[in-house]
Amino acid sequence: MEASTAPWTRCLLDENTFNENFMNQINPRKTYLCYKVEILDGDTRVLLDEKKGFVQNKGANEPGKPRHAESYFLDRIRSWNLDRGLHYRLTCFISWTPCHSCAQELATFLGENSHLSLHIFASRIYSLPGYEAGLRKLQAAGAQIAIMTSKEFEHCWENFVDHQDRPFQPWDGLEVVSQHLCNSLQTILQMQEN
């Protein structure tokens, strides 16, 4: 069997897809979401390697109803029926922060699933109306939300990209843009609702 058709490659992005969607200084019109799942046991974290993967949104130009990437992600989590007697950490690396609607859905989901924790690292901030309140609501529901830095981009490259043993190559401006977005996100998350 060729490497490209081996079962594990189904959960890997090709290099171009990763770069086109996660480069933080451009604004692609689609969203990718990479996820991993760990069991938390005291100070120990056990990665469930078979539950790592990625989803992408379905655009308005495709047949059927458009769906954001987070919706597909929630479908997958629900399909696993994770043991309520254990505690899990879900980590997402997503190319845009959740819109207000998805943030609300995720917040509700976390409220109904106290055995799950959610960490979100986003490449850039999706800033259509209502996004700030949505992100604050998601944070209030217990999610940790952060901007991807070179550390997270490299982690994604190593774990979610079919990189053919090539090392991660940071792009020009990665750090500057990331730092700016970190500052913006902090301001958003610290603001009070009114």
Place this chain on the structure above:
DNA sequence: ATTTTCAAT
């Protein structure tokens, strides 16, 4: 200080 973005002018 940085934007128009989970497509369709």
